[in-house]
Each structure stands twice: as structure tokens, then as C-alpha cells.
Amino acid sequence: MQSRIEALVAQVSEIIVGKEDAIRLAVACLLARGHLLIEDVPGVGKTTLSHALARSLGLNFRRIQFTSDLLPADILGNSIFDREQQRFVFHAGPIFSQVVLIDEVNRATPKTQSALLEAMEENHVTIDGASHVLPVPFFVMATQNPQHQVGTFPLPESQLDRFLMRLELGVPSRSAERTMLLGLERRDLVRDLKPVLEGEALREIQTAVRGVHTSAALLDYLQDVLEGSRRRHRTGLSPRAGLALLRASQAWAFMQRRDMVLPEDLQAVGVAVMAHRLGEDFETTAEGGRALAQSLLRETAVA
Amino acid sequence: MKPSPPTRSVLPIAPLLGVCLGILAGLAPLLSQVAPWAVLLLIGAAGMRLFVSQRSGAMPSLALKVVLIALGAGGIALTYGSMLGTESGLSILIILVALKVLETNSARDFHVLALLGYFLALCDLFFSQDLLLWLYVGLVVVWVTATLVCFHRGGQARAYWRASRTAGALLLQGLPLALVLFALFPRAYGGFRFQFSRSLIGTAGMSDRLSPGSVASLALSETVAFRASFPDGNVPPLSQMYWRGAVFWKGNGLNWEPGPLRDPLERRIGQLGGTPIRQRIYLQPHGGKWLFALDRPSGERTRGDTARFDFMPGSYLQSQRILFNLFTYEVVSRPENRETVLAREQERAALALPLQVSPRVKALAESWRAASKTDREVIDRALQHFRVERFSYSLEPGSYGQDALDEFLFERRVGFCEHYAATFATLMRLAGIPSRVVIGYHGGELNGSYVRVRQSDAHAWTEAWIKGKGWLRVDPTEAIAPERISSGLASYLESQAAASDDASSGASNTALGWREMMREMRLAWDNINYQWDLRVLNYDEDNQRSFFAQIGIKNAGWMEPLLWLLLAALVLLSLLSLWLRRSGKPPRDEIGRWFAKFTKLLASAGVVREPWEGPIRFGERAAAACPNHAPAIQHVATTYAKLRYGAAPQEPRELADAVRALPKSFAKTGGELASADATLPSP
Structure with a gap:
């Protein structure tokens, strides 16, 4: 199974050159059944990355561009009266697909954001009193611009917590940029991608990830990290964050072809999982969150 | 451009409330020393900051603060008239703290407030250095520290308990250093005391004149007057401990005062006899010049004697300066008196009669004189008179009128020791025997190696000149209430109370037990206080x-x-x-020990494991640094990872074998080490 994951990573890496670490983390996030937030300045390939991932997964895929006038019904769907059948018929919104790409999630109003995040948390949506189950697997990739850009509604702390990981892509290296400049148009490349991981295989992998062994020693270490954050910051990591860290570490360990989680796995995903949960601490920015997460890992001893 | 200060309250309320409480707690012992309106101003400012600014977000304007400063300065000028002095200085400090509280709106302000809290708490010690107060100040310091800890942990109220435990631990960790500083830091001035308040002193204790009630008023005061230890181990019985304080020569009825004598004519070594009793006396500051010593100080120099004092007419000691600090001195006394010559000047003073004496009193004294052959017999008759004529000894003798002496002797016959001493000395003078009144303390409480003397032990007695014998101590109180002298005032009062309360005699046994226990607890506490005074507060340059x-x-x-x-x-x-x-570090199990051995071995080769480094990453780094043994090193690392983090049951032997397979020492490979620094992944 791991070889297919490697193939997936390799394929996406061909599109997004020089960002293999970020891509691996994104895949780990997917395998851990978490949702992904990608934050960076425009034009570094956020959207392309999510496109490429969705295509390579062979899942059905929708993209929603968030704008400030977007309403909850625009993403969830609504009931419309059908004249022929003489009753209301539910028209599912774009959220009813296995991979949903939300572009610029912080451009929509808080009302719309919360509708989306509620769906992410509950895995179903309720419209006009009727409950509609979302497809499985259900994977949300959201991109957002850095918060200080004009016309954004920053996601509140509680909702950032719903994303398992937050990634920053960053400007590519000089050689990677050169490759990109010389190569074909990225969007065309994405269109031609072939799926390397079918839906059924993905579900199997996701189940296997849950089975990766977590020893008492590792849980000790994980709890040391959590306690460290609570000791040092106003609001430390929540228990939900602890669970997220555990699941992400399991996925990472699985990708490393291991049947147990090592502290190294936790450290590999740690910054991506913790940074946005610590970033709202007073007077810290996204950069600050990363620094806090890194120093937290650096100061927690592995027994 | 300067950044404008925030106009909204940004500090969490719990630590802010905490630091305000800490400041007020530190202030509490000072309340009688500062202007009350300043304290009210502080409370008002704290209330405004906590409940108005915190809610509405509006910080007070500059104009308001300026007005407050002006009001405060005006208030100080009106209350004290000057900025100098402890009281006005403290009041100014409080006004400034109030203003600081009002404008506190940043982490920096908060830290300043905490420091002010510490400072105010330490100011308490200006006025008293009682052990209890030290403990209280310690508590306030812990509290302010806890507030700081709480603030830095985000400032939730529920975090206080844990924060105060942390604060306590922090301060305890600082304690050894504090002890070292205490013992070794050079003392440039005398002692650890910096008490300079005059207002608390002189409210109780000796006075420089004797009047009816002046001793009785002290009888219920538990305040310690002084403590005395006996370095040579020569401790006289308590009933024989007459602590000489001052001698009064000039008497007028029941009122006595020092008199006109200036020259201490009796100060001559060799006139005193008996075994010398060396005393080391720790005198509580009393704002006067009195010093105390057992009857009678001989004027011999002692080894530990550093203090300066004068001998006064009547063989008593006086300090050369007013005592505002704990005063320690050594003095030698000898119990026997061998004086033979009474100086003319002293004889005249010791026989001087009051301006006006009623005929009855004069007749009484003359009848004794006529019936006796010797001076000694006159004294005995006088004492006998007190004994048989139903005189009584009371704490509350009431006040006496114009001719107090007459009224006391013939009408009321109720008095305390000063009444008896004064009357007796006057009667002796009327009978032609030179006499004088001595005041001081009698007895005390023996507590281990030292005697504690309280204000309630204050006493007055007389001395009469017997030709050929010298000054002889006569204590008329002993004739009236012998148990007062043999067992002390406290037990005398208790026995009086018990006698008047016969009905409850069944309960008195337990009551007595209780009293005994209370007494012992009091003594134990006093011992602690004494040791504190002796070893901590008195630790000066000499010590x-x-x-x-x-x-x-x-x-x-x-x-x-x-x-x-x-x-x-x-x-x-x-x-x-x-x-x-x-x-x-948690205790290591066997696997942990083997891995520790492994890391130690590699550390000796120059590859040091970072505390956060996981086994595999470390193994890779070490393998890269020591390529000759790369497979063996990586084998240890993976084995450890498998045993520590894997699902399989743990069997340490495998790891032990892997570690043993490594060579005992690694050849250093130099250049390759530098390239293999440990770094955290940063995706």
C-alpha cells in the first residue's frame, strides 16, 4: 500500500516542483481523515496543489470559490419546489463530494464559514430539518490568504481547530522555479493526471492508519508536549489537538512503512498540526505559531 | 511617531485583582502609620481600575491623573506639613501606587505594580520586626509572586492555586541563596534592624517618675521588656531577681522622682560582694535610656561588653543614648552590699521630707522610732504594721486624693507595690532612716537558658540605709502579699481569682491544666522569638x-x-x-538504561543526543558521524525504537546484545561530525 502512496506523492511532486515535504504532509493529513488548510500568499500554487491531489486520488471533486457574498445555501444546497412532483426536492450543494476544494476560505462571511466547518465536523448537513449524510471519504482542502490581507474574515480559533493541519507552501527554490518556468502550463498538467489511488484503496489505508501502534512511551511523550504547551501559553493545546497530533503521527508512521509511532513521526507532523492552534496566542502571528510549535518540540525531551 | 497607548483594558482581571489585594495586604500593618485618606484613595483607584475601566475599557485620562497628583500633594502638605519623615514618605508612596494602579494597562505596568507590592510589604518591617510580622510579610511575598506566575500563565483565576504552589517552590529554591547572602554579605552597619519609628515606642513601659498606678497600669501587659541570659551559668532563684531600673530620691507622698543628685558617688568597685552574676541582656527598644541589671550592677568590665552606659546615683545604669533598637549589653552584678560610708549629699537627699505630711502619719513614724532601739527594729515594726493592719494588695486601688499618704495609711489601705514602696520610704525618712525608692522588674519567667521579663513584672521597692550595713533592700510588698514575690504576679492574680470563685472548684483542675498548657505554649513561642532576635535580627558586624x-x-x-x-x-x-x-527525568527502566549507555558511548565519540531527539534520528546522525560502525549503531537505534515504541512484548536482552556488540570506544572522525548537527524538521 505504501508504494501507492509513494506513487501519489511522486505524481503530485511533478506538478508542484520542490515541495515534497508539504505534499507528504498533505497526504498524511488525508490518510488521517483530517481536513487541510493551506495558507500562503497568492500565486505559490495552493490551488494547483489541491487540484493535483484530488485528481490523483480519483475521487469526485468540486471546487468552491469563497467570496464575501456567498451564502450557506450556496455550498450546502437547498430545497426547491418541483412542479411536476408537487413537492420540495433537495438539490445538493457542491459540498456533497468526496474532495472539496475551498478557495480563499477567509473571504466568506463568518456565517458561511461556520456552515462549512459544521459540515466538516459532523460529516452531515441538516437542511430544512432533514439530515443529509456527506460522502465517504470526505476531505476538505481549504486555501486562505494570510490574515493581514484586505477583505478577509479571519477564521476564529475554535474553527481553525477543525483543520487537522495547516501548511504553508512558500516561494519555490530558484532551481524549482526555473523548472516550473521552463515546463508546461501547470493547469494543463493537472488536467492530464491519472488517478493512482482508488477510493476503496484509500479507505483501506485510512483504516490501517488507525491500527498503527502507539506505545505508552509515545503517549507519555505526546502528553508531555501537550502539558508543555499548556504550561507556556495562555491557551495550550486542547485534547482535540492532542488527538489530531496522534492521528497525524500515525499516518506519518504508516507512510514511513512502520507499524509503530516514533517520536520522530510526531516531530515531523508536529509543526503542521500545532502551529495554527497556537498561533492565536497573544501577539503572535502565523509565523509566531510555527516558532512556538517548534520551540515546544525542541524543549520537550524524549525519554 | 510614538505608538499611542491602548485605550482599552488589555490585562486579564484575575492577576490585576491579585496584585491589588497583595498591595493592600502589604499595607495592612502600616495602616496606623499612614494617612487614612491615602489608603482610601488607593482602594478607590483599585476599585475604579478593576470594575470601571476593566468593564468599559476606558482608561483614565491624563487630566484626571494630574488632578489626583495635585490633590495628593496638597493632602500630604495639609496632613504632615512636610515631605520628610517616614509617615509622609509612605503616604506619598501610597498615592503614587494608587496612580499607578489607575493607569496600569500593560505587562510592564503590571510588573511595576508587583514590585511595588514587594516594596510595600517590606516597608512593614520598618515599624516592627516581630517574628509574626516577618511570617506575614513572607506570605504577602508568596502571594505577589503567585500573582506574577499567574499573570505569565495567562491570568485565569482558577490557575491561582497552582501558581501559588509554583511561587512557593520558586521562593524555596531561592532560600539557600538567601541564607548564604544573609550569613556572608558584608555588614556595613550595625545589625539587620532598620527600625526607626518613634511613634510605637514609649506607649508602655517604665516612666521616669513614680506615681500611684504607674506600675499597676503595666500589670496586665504581656509585652516583653527584655530577656536575659546568664553566660556563666550562674542563675539566681527567680524570687531573688530584682532587676534594678532606676532609683528615685525625691519623694512627695505617693509621687517620687529621680531627684537632684548628679554625681554617682557610689560607683566604687569592691564595695559589693558575693559571687558575680554575669548577665547578657537583650532589651526591647523602649524609647528611653533605662537599662536593667540584677541588684546590683558592680561596674566590672566583662569580655562581651561592648555597650556604653553610665552609672547613676543609686547604682543604676543608664544608656548614653535613647534606645530605638534592640539593645544588647553585658553586665556583672553581685548580690551582697558592703558599703560603709554614705556621702553627705546622698544622706541629705535620702532624708528629705515631703513638703507636707499629716500629723497622723508623722505620729505613726515617731511612735515606731520611740519604741525601737535600732533602725532595723523600726523597719520590722513598719513591715509588721502593714501585715497586721488589714492592708490589701490590689491591681485597682482606685485614685487617691489630696493627702494621698494619709488616706492610704489610715482610710483605704488598698494599694499596689508603688503605693507600698512610696509610703514605706516616706515613713522611714520620717523615722530618721535614709531611704529611697527603686523601680525595675521583679522575677520573670525562666525559659530554658534565659529569663523573659515582661512589663507585667514591673515592680517598685525601697532601700534603707542601715549604719554599718549599707543600703538594704526592703520590699514592703513582700509583707502584704508574700506570694506575689515568691511566685510572681500572674500566679498571685490567679490564686486570688480562684479564692474568690470557690463554686467552680471542681472545674478548676482542668482550668489549671489548660492554663499550664497555655503557659508552656507561650514560653515555647517566646523561645522561638528569642532565638530569632538573637540569631537573625541581632546578626551584626561583630557576630x-x-x-x-x-x-x-x-x-x-x-x-x-x-x-x-x-x-x-x-x-x-x-x-x-x-x-x-x-x-x-523519570526513573529509567532496563531498556532505558541500555539506551542511556549507548548515548553515553556516542557522546564520548562527540555525538551528543539532544534531549528532544528520537532514537532513529539520533541513530542516523550517529551513524553518519561514525561510518565505520554505522550498521551496529543503527541496529541499536532500531532495536531500541522497536522495544520502546513497538507493540511486541519488551525483551531487553536484544537491546543489551546490540549495545554490547558496539566497540568500547569510537575513533573520532573529526570533520564528519560537524556536518551532522541535529536539526528539527521544519516542513
């Missing part, structure tokens, strides 16, 4: 020098202690950091 001599540093200047101080601080801090590092 420090002798301490240095004890640990083997002779003739220490000020440099040497400083060097020792630095050394001790260094040792302490490194011990502390070692302990902190150790206590953070």
Missing part, C-alpha cells in the same frame, strides 16, 4: 566576624566575605540546576 572566625576565616576584611559569597552562590546555583535537571 559576622565571630561567625567567620568559627568557620576558620580570621581577620576578614570586606573583600574576603564577598569572595566567599560568590563562591557559595556559585556552588548553590550549580547544585540547584543539577537537581532541577535530575528531578525532571
Whole structure:
């Protein structure tokens, strides 16, 4: 199974050159059944990355561009009266697909954001009193611009917590940029991608990830990290964050072809999982969150 | 451009409330020393900051603060008339603290407030250095520290308990260093005391005249007057302890005062006899010049004698300066008196009669004189008179009128020791025997190695001149209430109370037991206080020098202690950091021990494991640094990872074998090490 994951990573890496670490983390996030937030300045390939991932997964895929006038019904769907059948018929919104790409999630109003995040948390949506189950697997990739850009509604702390990981892509290296400049148009490349991981295989992998062994020693270490954050910051990591860290570490360990989680796995995903949960601490920015997460890992001893 | 200050309250309320409470708690013992309106201003400012600014977000304007400063300055000028002096200085400080509270709106302001809290708490010690107050100040310091900890942890109210535990631990960790500083820091001035308040002193204790009620008013005061130890181990019985304080020569009825004598004519060594009793006396500050010594101070020099005092006419001691600090001195007394010559001047003073004496009193004294052959017999008759004529001894003798002497002797016959001493001395003078009144303390409580004398032990007695014998102590109180002298005032009062309360005699046994227990607890507490005074507060330049001599540093200047101080601080801090590092590590099991052996081995080869480094990453780094043994190293790392983090049951032997397979030492490979630094992944 791991070889297919490697193939997936390799394929996406061909599109997004020089960002293999970020891509691996994104895949780990997917395998851990978490949702992904990608934050960076425009034009570094956020959207392309999510496109490429969705295509390579062979899942059905929708993209929603968030704008400030977007309403909850625009993403969830609504009931419309059908004249022929003489009753209301539910028209599912774009959220009813296995991979949903939300572009610029912080451009929509808080009302719309919360509708989306509620769906992410509950895995179903309720419209006009009727409950509609979302497809499985259900994977949300959201991109957002850095918060200080004009016309954004920053996601509140509680909702950032719903994303398992937050990634920053960053400007590519000089050689990677050169490759990109010389190569074909990225969007065309994405269109031609072939799926390397079918839906059924993905579900199997996701189940296997849950089975990766977590020893008492590792849980000790994980709890040391959590306690460290609570000791040092106003609001430390929540228990939900602890669970997220555990699941992400399991996925990472699985990708490393291991049947147990090592502290190294936790450290590999740690910054991506913790940074946005610590970033709202007073007077810290996204950069600050990363620094806090890194120093937290650096100061927690592995027994 | 300057950044404008925030106009909204940004500080969490819990630590803010905490620091305000800490400041007020630190202020509480000072309440009687500062202007009350300043305290009210502070409370008002704290209330406004906490409940108005915190809610509405509106910080007070500059204009308001300026008005408050002006009002405060005006208030100080009106209350004290000057900015100098402890009281007005403290009041100004409080006004400034109030203003600071009002404008506090940043982490920096908060820290300033906490520091002010510490400072105010320490100010308490200006006025008293009682052990209880020290403990209280310690508590306030812990509280302010806890507030700081709480603030830095985000400032939730529920975090306070844990924060105060942390604060306590922090302060305890600082304690060894504080002790070292206390012992070694050069003392440039005398002692650890900086008490300079005059207002608390002189409210109770001796006065420089004797009037009816002046001793009785002290009878219920538990305040300690002084403590005395006997370095030579020569302790007289309590009933024989007459602590001589002052001698009064000039009497007028029941009122006596020092008199006109200036020249201490009796100060001559050799006139006193008996075994010398060396006393070391720790005198509580009383704002006067009195010093106390057992009857009678001989004027011999002693080894530990550093204090300066004068002999006054009547063989009593007086300090050369007014006592505002705990005063320690040594004095030698001898119980026997062998004076033979009474100076003319003193004889005249000791026979001077009051301006006006009623005929009845005069007749009484003359009848004794006529019936007796010797002076001794006159004294005996007088004492006998007190004994048989139903005189009574009372704490509340009431006040006497115009001719107090007459009224006391013939009408009321109720008095306390000062009444008897004054009357007796007057009667003796009327009978032609030179006499004088002595005031001081009698007895005390023996507590281990020292005697504690309280204000309630205050006493007055007389001395009469017998030709050929010298000044003879006569205590008329002994004739009236012998148990007062034999067992002390407290037990005398108790027995009086018990006698008047016969009905409850069944309960008196338990009551007595209780009293006994209370007494013992009091004595134990007093002993602690005494040791505190003796060893901590009294630790001055001399004591420090002798301490240095004890640990083997002779003739220490000020440099040497400083060097020792630095050394001790260094040792302490490194011990502390070692302990902190150790206590953070959980105990290791067998697998852990083998892995520790492995990391130690690699550390000797120059590859040091970072605390956060996981086994595999470390193994890779070590393998890269020591390529010759790369497979063996990686084998250990993976084996450890498997045993520690894997699902399989743990079998340490496998790891032990892997570690044993490594060579005993690694050849250093130099250049390759530098390239293999440990770094955290940063995706």
C-alpha cells in the first residue's frame, strides 16, 4: 500500500516542483481523515496543489470559490419546489463530494464559514430539518490568504481547530522555479493526471492508519508536549489537538512503512498540526505559531 | 511617531485583582502609620481600575491623573506639613501606587505594580520586626509572586492555586541563596534592624517618675521588656531577681522622682560582694535610656561588653543614648552590699521630707522610732504594721486624693507595690532612716537558658540605709502579699481569682491544666522569638566576624566575605540546576538504561543526543558521524525504537546484545561530525 502512496506523492511532486515535504504532509493529513488548510500568499500554487491531489486520488471533486457574498445555501444546497412532483426536492450543494476544494476560505462571511466547518465536523448537513449524510471519504482542502490581507474574515480559533493541519507552501527554490518556468502550463498538467489511488484503496489505508501502534512511551511523550504547551501559553493545546497530533503521527508512521509511532513521526507532523492552534496566542502571528510549535518540540525531551 | 497607548483594558482581571489585594495586604500593618485618606484613595483607584475601566475599557485620562497628583500633594502638605519623615514618605508612596494602579494597562505596568507590592510589604518591617510580622510579610511575598506566575500563565483565576504552589517552590529554591547572602554579605552597619519609628515606642513601659498606678497600669501587659541570659551559668532563684531600673530620691507622698543628685558617688568597685552574676541582656527598644541589671550592677568590665552606659546615683545604669533598637549589653552584678560610708549629699537627699505630711502619719513614724532601739527594729515594726493592719494588695486601688499618704495609711489601705514602696520610704525618712525608692522588674519567667521579663513584672521597692550595713533592700510588698514575690504576679492574680470563685472548684483542675498548657505554649513561642532576635535580627558586624572566625576565616576584611559569597552562590546555583535537571527525568527502566549507555558511548565519540531527539534520528546522525560502525549503531537505534515504541512484548536482552556488540570506544572522525548537527524538521 505504501508504494501507492509513494506513487501519489511522486505524481503530485511533478506538478508542484520542490515541495515534497508539504505534499507528504498533505497526504498524511488525508490518510488521517483530517481536513487541510493551506495558507500562503497568492500565486505559490495552493490551488494547483489541491487540484493535483484530488485528481490523483480519483475521487469526485468540486471546487468552491469563497467570496464575501456567498451564502450557506450556496455550498450546502437547498430545497426547491418541483412542479411536476408537487413537492420540495433537495438539490445538493457542491459540498456533497468526496474532495472539496475551498478557495480563499477567509473571504466568506463568518456565517458561511461556520456552515462549512459544521459540515466538516459532523460529516452531515441538516437542511430544512432533514439530515443529509456527506460522502465517504470526505476531505476538505481549504486555501486562505494570510490574515493581514484586505477583505478577509479571519477564521476564529475554535474553527481553525477543525483543520487537522495547516501548511504553508512558500516561494519555490530558484532551481524549482526555473523548472516550473521552463515546463508546461501547470493547469494543463493537472488536467492530464491519472488517478493512482482508488477510493476503496484509500479507505483501506485510512483504516490501517488507525491500527498503527502507539506505545505508552509515545503517549507519555505526546502528553508531555501537550502539558508543555499548556504550561507556556495562555491557551495550550486542547485534547482535540492532542488527538489530531496522534492521528497525524500515525499516518506519518504508516507512510514511513512502520507499524509503530516514533517520536520522530510526531516531530515531523508536529509543526503542521500545532502551529495554527497556537498561533492565536497573544501577539503572535502565523509565523509566531510555527516558532512556538517548534520551540515546544525542541524543549520537550524524549525519554 | 510614538505608538499611542491602548485605550482599552488589555490585562486579564484575575492577576490585576491579585496584585491589588497583595498591595493592600502589604499595607495592612502600616495602616496606623499612614494617612487614612491615602489608603482610601488607593482602594478607590483599585476599585475604579478593576470594575470601571476593566468593564468599559476606558482608561483614565491624563487630566484626571494630574488632578489626583495635585490633590495628593496638597493632602500630604495639609496632613504632615512636610515631605520628610517616614509617615509622609509612605503616604506619598501610597498615592503614587494608587496612580499607578489607575493607569496600569500593560505587562510592564503590571510588573511595576508587583514590585511595588514587594516594596510595600517590606516597608512593614520598618515599624516592627516581630517574628509574626516577618511570617506575614513572607506570605504577602508568596502571594505577589503567585500573582506574577499567574499573570505569565495567562491570568485565569482558577490557575491561582497552582501558581501559588509554583511561587512557593520558586521562593524555596531561592532560600539557600538567601541564607548564604544573609550569613556572608558584608555588614556595613550595625545589625539587620532598620527600625526607626518613634511613634510605637514609649506607649508602655517604665516612666521616669513614680506615681500611684504607674506600675499597676503595666500589670496586665504581656509585652516583653527584655530577656536575659546568664553566660556563666550562674542563675539566681527567680524570687531573688530584682532587676534594678532606676532609683528615685525625691519623694512627695505617693509621687517620687529621680531627684537632684548628679554625681554617682557610689560607683566604687569592691564595695559589693558575693559571687558575680554575669548577665547578657537583650532589651526591647523602649524609647528611653533605662537599662536593667540584677541588684546590683558592680561596674566590672566583662569580655562581651561592648555597650556604653553610665552609672547613676543609686547604682543604676543608664544608656548614653535613647534606645530605638534592640539593645544588647553585658553586665556583672553581685548580690551582697558592703558599703560603709554614705556621702553627705546622698544622706541629705535620702532624708528629705515631703513638703507636707499629716500629723497622723508623722505620729505613726515617731511612735515606731520611740519604741525601737535600732533602725532595723523600726523597719520590722513598719513591715509588721502593714501585715497586721488589714492592708490589701490590689491591681485597682482606685485614685487617691489630696493627702494621698494619709488616706492610704489610715482610710483605704488598698494599694499596689508603688503605693507600698512610696509610703514605706516616706515613713522611714520620717523615722530618721535614709531611704529611697527603686523601680525595675521583679522575677520573670525562666525559659530554658534565659529569663523573659515582661512589663507585667514591673515592680517598685525601697532601700534603707542601715549604719554599718549599707543600703538594704526592703520590699514592703513582700509583707502584704508574700506570694506575689515568691511566685510572681500572674500566679498571685490567679490564686486570688480562684479564692474568690470557690463554686467552680471542681472545674478548676482542668482550668489549671489548660492554663499550664497555655503557659508552656507561650514560653515555647517566646523561645522561638528569642532565638530569632538573637540569631537573625541581632546578626551584626561583630557576630559576622565571630561567625567567620568559627568557620576558620580570621581577620576578614570586606573583600574576603564577598569572595566567599560568590563562591557559595556559585556552588548553590550549580547544585540547584543539577537537581532541577535530575528531578525532571523519570526513573529509567532496563531498556532505558541500555539506551542511556549507548548515548553515553556516542557522546564520548562527540555525538551528543539532544534531549528532544528520537532514537532513529539520533541513530542516523550517529551513524553518519561514525561510518565505520554505522550498521551496529543503527541496529541499536532500531532495536531500541522497536522495544520502546513497538507493540511486541519488551525483551531487553536484544537491546543489551546490540549495545554490547558496539566497540568500547569510537575513533573520532573529526570533520564528519560537524556536518551532522541535529536539526528539527521544519516542513
